[in-house]
Amino acid sequence: MKFAVLGATGPTGQEFVKEALDNGHSVTALVRSPEKLTTNCDRLxxxxxDIFKEEDLVEHFKDSDAVISCLGCRPSFLGLSPITFYTDSIKPIAEALRKAxxxxxxxxxxxxxKSVPGNPFIIEWVLKPLxxxxxxxxxSEMEDYLDTKCSDLDYTVVKPPALKNAESTGALVKTSEGQYVAEGTGQITRRDVAKFMLSCAVDRLWIKKLVAVSS
Incomplete structure (x- = not known):
């Protein structure tokens, strides 16, 4: 398959690029700083x-079987700075997909x-406030936008807990539709998330779903 990957220089994006290439796929990495991606392969x-300009994305999306977004931004300490990154970035991505x-x-x-009954205490009362x-x-607003404005797209939203840098565990990833995996460990390796995202693309899994994952 051919993948267009957004956020390919980030820690999870780099793992997806490696996982896709290791499995014989082709990748177009759409990035702000190409020098940060040091992987070498003739299929890369x-x-x-500029991910906020749909005209920058359309031509590259046309050549792809699926678009993979591992985009992320730094959290706002103590809520002092507004964050609209996910809300702002999904709109040009969705429009570029349509035009492509x-x-x-x-x-x-x-x-x-989203805050729902059963969410872990540390997330609701420590990590969210701080x-x-x-x-x-x-x-959450990005997820709502996909749900309400993108019924024409075959999207999958993958929702990991805490991410760690380590080799794949080799174990089956636990999944649950919704906000979190109740019987999960509360963490997962980035490589396992990459493997799961690749399987969703190759096997067309979890279409129009929000799927929580954990190790």
Whole structure:
């Protein structure tokens, strides 16, 4: 398959690029800073783009079987700075998919973007107030936008808990439709998330779904 990957220089994006290439796929990495992606492969193309300009994305989406977004931004400490990154970025991505006549999008947010009964205490009462509140709010708004404005797209939203840098565990990823995996560990390796996102693309899994994952 051919993938257009957004956020390919980020820690999870780099893992997806490696996973896709290791499995024989082709990748076009659409990035702001090409020099940050050091992977070398004849099936990898690196292109500098502005992700907020749909005209930068359309031509590259046309050549892809699926668009993978591992985009992310830094959290706002103590909620002092507004975050609209996820809300702002999904709109040009969705429009570029339509103009490219493509529909498959797999993107990543996080577990517990919405407050629901059973959410882990540490997320609701520690991480949200101090670090993640506005980040998760913007992610939640992105999820709502896909749900209400993108019924024409075959999207999948992958929602991991805490991410760690380590080799794949090799174990089956636990999944649950919704906000979090109740029986999960509360963390997962970035490589396992990448493997799961790739499987969603190859096997057309979890279409028009929000799927929480965990190890």
């Amino acid at each position: 193309k690196v292109v500098k783009v 006549n493509r529909s498959r999008l797999i993107c990543m947010t996080a577990a517990c973007t 670090f993640l509140g506005k980040t998760l709010k913007s992610m």
